Amino acid sequence: MTSSPYVPAASEPQAPRPNLAFRRLRGQRSPGEFAAAVRRAAREIGERVSCDARYIGRVEAGAIRCPNYAYERVFLHMFPGRSLTDLGFAPRASVRGRGARPPVATAHPRPDDPEVPEHTHHEESDVRRRAFMTGMTGSTATVAVATLTPFGVPLGAAPGDAALDRHPARAGAGAVEEAIRRIRLLDDRHGGDGLYRRAATPLRTAFELLDAGTAQGDVAERLTAGAGELSISVGWLAHDSGRFDDARSHYAEALATSRMAGDEALEAHAFCNTAFLARDAGRPREAVRAAQAAARVAAPLGSPRLLSLLALREAGGWAGLGDRPACERSLARAQALFARGGSDADPEWMSFYGEAELEGLEAQCWSALGEWHRAARHARRAAALQDPHFTRNIALYTAELADDLARSGRPDEAADAGSRALGLLRDVRSSRIESMLATTARVLLPHRRAAGVASFLEAHATSRR
Known part of the structure; x- marks a missing residue:
């Protein structure tokens, strides 16, 4: 893909260049058929993508x-044998916030995914903003869409959809969906502590759009589902940052939204x-009751992987109750369901759930259960x-490993794992992980003379200061 010799001014939108190479690879297949082929290929290599016809359309546009x-x-x-550029994509480095325009200064971390860049550095933001605002100044929904900017980037429909998304409710639905994706992406990389307060703005705006009552039909359904999913995403950020009361409130809001909309997938996620x-x-x-309720709601959805995750949630509750037989039964059910593999019915939000999470x-x-x-x-x-x-998950698992090793009488190995987790926390802010490491440090205090323990305790104390 080559760029035009004409360089637009910073305020002037530049239309995206169609990806003709990718379109040729699709051949005679419809976008939906090609999306199905992408999902099958992902399963072949153990990858998880939620590819649909709209995604293929966005790539080709x-x-x-x-x-x-x-x-x-x-x-x-x-x-x-082909590279990304052979497939019609731009080099990765050119879409990481250092492209055609100088990046906007920001103190926030940049996500490690060029598909959803955090800086306002190319034409997408201007196209969205103009599509939202043209001819609609003054309406409640329009103002809401225009302010849906949680991380410094106006959110909304993809540039290829701008002509269709001039209605503020439809644009708002796209904005909410994009906000959910960005929040999840940033959380994967950096944890919840630094994101929670920033995520409150798009959540509030999503419900303002819903309350405006301008959405009808499938747009109303998208907006309702998006508001509910955003409640869960913000609730998770609160959960991960130790704000349990806030998390409980957000999850309850998502549950209420799902019940009003009759959305079983959203209800299962909230539970x-x-x-x-x-x-x-x-x-x-x-925990046991909520996991069982989620499984009842999710049963008709046709996703063994979702039911597997819910069985693990139930297992965690049984373990907390000290009921080993019930926990083992739930674990066995989770493993059997997981072994059935992924399916097209797997929800997009479950992209984190693979063998590592299991x-x-x-x-x-x-x-x-004390089985260290x-x-x-x-x-x-x-x-x-x-x-x-x-x-964030690597930091979480490594912190778990450190604590388990410390409690199983292997202080030197525990200190080594704890030090690795501390290193990962330079890029991750999670009160949940920090609390685990603090507990590990207390367990290791009597072993400060063991190899590596003193240096871990010193590094941990320094990180807390």
Whole structure:
């Protein structure tokens, strides 16, 4: 893809250049058929992508200048011997905030995914803003859309859809969906502490758009589902940053939204996160009930992977209650469901759930039951299996490993794992992980003379200061 010799002014939108090379690769298949082929190829290499006809359309329209890492692996698997540029994409470095325009100064971290860049550095932001505002100044919904900017980037429909999304409610639905993706991406890399307060603005705006009542039909459904999913995303940021009461409130709001809309997928997601929160907040019986409720709602949705995750949520509750037989039954069910593989029915929000997360959640169960050696074995596997993109999860699994090793009488190995986790926390802010490491440090205090323990304790104390 070559750029035009004409360089637009900073305030002038530049239309995306269609990706003709990618279009040729699709051949006679429809966008939906090609999207299905992409999902099949992803499963062949153990990758998870939620590809649909709209995504293929965005690629071909040039709205996605470079795919994220998961899609890159899938595309290169589908077309061996070709590079991203052979597939019509721009070089990765050119879409990471250092492109045609000087990047806007920001103190916020940049996500490690060029598909959703954090800086306002190219034409997408201007196209969205103009599409939202043209001819609609003054309406409640328009003002809401125009202010849906949680991370310094106006959000909304993709540039290729701008002509269709001049209605503020439709543009708002796209904005909410994009906000969810960006929040999840940033959380994967950096954890919840630095994101929670910034995420409150798009959540508030999403419900303002919903309350404006301008959305009808499928747009209203998208906006309702998006507001509910955004509540869960913001709730998770609160959860990860130790704000359990706030998280509980956000999950309850998502649950209420799902019930009013009759959205079973959203309801299952809300119950799933409620179960997770209840376990972490020391309410294991509530965790069991919430996980079981989620499984009942999710049963007709046709996603074994979702049911697998919910079985793990239930297992965590049973472990918290000290009921080993019930925990083992739930773990066995989770593993059997996971072994069925992914499907097109798997929700987009479950992109984090792979073999690494399965191992990590099982490690937490054995840890709660006091089976430290077994817990450490699973935590070690989780850290080794995790995709490098999920920095926060690698830090989490490594911190879990450190604690399990410390409690199983292996202080030198625990200190080594704890030091690695501390290193990862330079880029991750998660009160949950920091609390785990603080507990590990207390367990290791009597072993300060063991190899590596003193240096870990010193590094931990320094990080807290």
